[in-house]
Amino acid sequence: MAETEGVRRRDFINIAAVSAAGxxxxxxxxxxxxxxxASADVLAASSTEIDISAIQPGQAIKAIFRKQPVFVRNLTPKEIEEANAVDASSLRDPQTLAERTKEGKENWLITMGVCTHLGCVPLGAGEGEVKGEFGGYFCPCHGSSYDTAARIRKGPAPSNLEVPEYEFSSDTVVKIG
Incomplete structure (x- = not known):
């Protein structure tokens, strides 16, 4: 009888120890x-809203998203036509303008303003800046040229300017992130 009591006591001690450890x-x-x-300040920076009502066709602005520049461009019908005329399969990073914009808002091109080569900020979003030979953006660091759809066309950059996640909150406000 003493043997069975010892086994029970030992089982209880094992169960109690494992439970305490758990x-x-x-x-x-x-x-x-x-x-x-993520802390509250990081979560607050995870998205940004931009008022696009003042951006005229053919004009672009620079904004900041997650401490990096973002280009918001209102494409003209001519720029849209030029971008659509390019055979996407002939590009280094094949994407159509439709794949880079939202349906029904093809005139709004939103990209990160960071060259995919070594992270420089391309020119072309500011008033009077060089837009490169394809009319989009030009990276002065190593000569990468992007077209009106921000697709790489010439230079060492391996891919198109990145399109961040975004949605239109209204006709005049876009939320990035």
Whole structure:
């Protein structure tokens, strides 16, 4: 009879020890995971809204998103026509203008303002800046030229200017991020 009591006591001690270790483990893991969450200031910077009502056709502006420049361009019908006339399969990074814009808002091209070669900021969004030989953007660091759809056409850049996630909150406001 004493033998069975010892086994039961030992089982109880093992279960109690494993349970205590499990509770302690959870108590350590939850704060560890919680501290890896983004802080409030980072979450606030995760999206930005831009008023596009003052941007005229053919004009572009620079904005800031996640501490990087963003280009918002209101394409003219001629620029849209030029971009659509290019055979996408002939491009280094084949994308059509329709793939880079939202349906029904093809005149609004929104891209990150960071050259995909080495991270310089291309020219072409500001008034009077050089737009390169394809009428889009020109990176002065190493000579990459982008067309009106911000697709790489010439130079060392390996890919098109990145199009961030965005949506139109209204006809005059776009939310990036």
């Amino acid at each position: 509770v302690a483990g959870v108590g350590i893991v939850i704060p560890l995971i919680s501290q890896m969450s």
